[in-house]
Amino acid sequence: MIALPAPFTALTHSHDLHLLQPGQDDVAAWSIDQRKRWHGQPLAVLLPGDTAALAAAVALCAQHGLRMVVQGGNTGLVGGGVPDGSGQEVVISLRRMNRIRAVDPLNLCLIAEAGCTLAQVQEAAQAHGLLFPLSLASEGSCTIGGNLASNAGGTQVLRYGNARDLCLGLEAVSASGQVLHGLKTLRKDNSGYDLRQLLLGSEGTLAIISAASLKLFARPQRLHTALALCSDLDQACDLLMAARSRLGPLLTAFEVMNATARALVRRHFPAIRQPLDGPWAVLLEWEQHGMDDATGQAQNEALWQALLAGGQAQDVALAQSQAQAQQMWALRESISAAQGREGLNVKHDIALPISAIPAFCQGTDAALLARWPGVRGVNFGHLGDGNLHYNVQAPEGEDPAAFLATHEAAINRVVFDAVQAAGGTFSAEHGIGWLKKDELAQRGQPLQLDWMRRIKAALDPHNLLGRGRLLDV
């Protein structure tokens, strides 16, 4: 085991830098991810308070050949922010870099440091009557730097895009400790390769995002929420087509939930009202803009009359109040927790072309049931984005943990083979990290992987940032 070089202590005197060391300090919070799936052991934890301290810390790590792993809110689902067990990786936590540096309402943007929580960014926008639309279950603790480094998705992608689409510029620190000053706030800028887009989604393996300029939006006047019932996924797709055609950019959410998913919520959260019952439920929401409330209400009723008359849904419940809308969202958002109470399950974060989804589900459901009779498909997600959480729960009565341990790899193979055949991805919004790097190595194209390795070597030639995550280099 190597020891931390002495100059790091000196750096805490000259810069706004905190240093934690195992043995002297409790580093558990930085060694294990929030869901306790990965357990590591850092050489040290560095907590810079500003970009200068971050750059100096990285430069010193680089001089000493120390590997670094960047951590934000530690809420990632693929282990990318946790140190390995070698005791040789320095964790660089950006949580202390959490200032909103500027808000510019006329230019519809703000500049946030990487350690700001997503909720903090949302609140800074709201304080100016504006919207930062990225929205995730972990928004109270995840950081915007992590959201950008992993290109987070969430529930508003249909209308506002992924984290990648919400970023106008980046400040970042290179693997050798130099600062890239790219906090532009421009809607158009064609002056060279888009280094910003290269860093977004690179999971901390190319450089460390220290701050970002982010797009803001006008807040909707109000939301119209409805829970509709469809007889199958084909009808849900018809409903999506018809709703998009009528609502255009006003359509903000189109979530689907199969009967199994809703039955688990009924079992474990009986207080959540489920106004309709049937094979597939759709949570549809649209934003009102450019019209007064009475007009919005009338247009919403006309919309659903037309959709029902057109055979695009079997039935619908319209939220008549914010409380009713919240109940509809509670149903959607309780599925994961209900699954957790039911026991461990095989989770998949896949995306497909929307047009391939009905056949994919029919074929894959059948293939899984044929091989594992009684297995329960908990299928829900963002149909409007083609992103399904296609989860597989053990048959009723079987021990979930034993089932998972025995069958997870084989189930993954069935699902991912079908996803790949349909032109989809095995990682829609959670990234690669440790969890899926073998999957990427196996399913990625050789030329794609070759280019990724070349780019990694070009920007981090000593392979010090997030070594072994994402890419097997």
Next chain:
Amino acid sequence: MIALPAPFTALTHSHDLHLLQPGQDDVAAWSIDQRKRWHGQPLAVLLPGDTAALAAAVALCAQHGLRMVVQGGNTGLVGGGVPDGSGQEVVISLRRMNRIRAVDPLNLCLIAEAGCTLAQVQEAAQAHGLLFPLSLASEGSCTIGGNLASNAGGTQVLRYGNARDLCLGLEAVSASGQVLHGLKTLRKDNSGYDLRQLLLGSEGTLAIISAASLKLFARPQRLHTALALCSDLDQACDLLMAARSRLGPLLTAFEVMNATARALVRRHFPAIRQPLDGPWAVLLEWEQHGMDDATGQAQNEALWQALLAGGQAQDVALAQSQAQAQQMWALRESISAAQGREGLNVKHDIALPISAIPAFCQGTDAALLARWPGVRGVNFGHLGDGNLHYNVQAPEGEDPAAFLATHEAAINRVVFDAVQAAGGTFSAEHGIGWLKKDELAQRGQPLQLDWMRRIKAALDPHNLLGRGRLLDV
């Protein structure tokens, strides 16, 4: 002067590849850009008909160490697609690769080969009742491959983003002739570095885009167009804020034109109706979605009543017919032609934070007038995107060509220095190419340029693609 190696002729027999050679064939159309600003001389012109032929041609060029320059519709404004004068560059024209490979209305996407004209892509979308929103003056002849390689902007960026934002996936050929198969059609995909975004806007210097999957959108039910008058740019910015707040994503165009720009149109195109006169005109357009036409009409009138009552505009003319809307757009789109008839001028394609624009214009107008008395600022553009065509015309009566030849460099320096000080860019939507590579070399950050060179060397190690364009390597 080198000669074309013999194997190229053999390749035209084994592959769908046309070969043109100076001396034997007329290659003028591939040697000079459409605006006749750059004149070059190719070693040969290769016209592949499919990706296999393209890959084979590139591989052969690479084997022989031949430099390649990719050309689409040859409408670029910075010279990136024209061969140099050495007679040693092979032009690879993608015009024959012009098939729409697929349209998927449910997944809202289509796949087009790089040589499709932009108009052809728009028409393919329209044939399915959908919209491909990229829109440029040269759409009849520019190609989608060129649009993507240069990250084209245009008049719909406020609502739909740049070309970069409209692309879901790319097929591309590497500098050594390998094919990257990346024609995904997914809204969410976090499986590795985003190579697509790196190639978009790289102007043919990293790889050759051979096909793309593109986002489609629901067509608006109708457009509401208005021409408003503002007393100054501050009021125009107020109007933008108020319109965005009320219309949200329905706002599709917010164009400004100063009095000098409109006076040139009046002089050279007197038939174009100009219903209002005053310091600044704003062309505002919004899309109707989710409401019937009578409601849309009523909401438009209510919008403008509120904007006038709120002091956000002095006066407004609402288009009552499509013909009237077209007249308003004709005014906006005739400014460049009117400038051309008035004589040569110094053109700038700049973008700034919107909030910086009033002070930038006031300060730079004054600086230019102080140094060049009588000089005329023709200022117009996409205020909603912060993108101005801030052009400088010789004083009345002076010879425009002589003025340009004498003062262009000094005027550029005044303008670009002010742009840079305000956090803007000297190239908003036209790219770098030959024209602005010195500007980029001077104004780019050293670390940014270093990373760009490293990435260029990683993906094109022998520097065969577009050598000397964009980057001075």
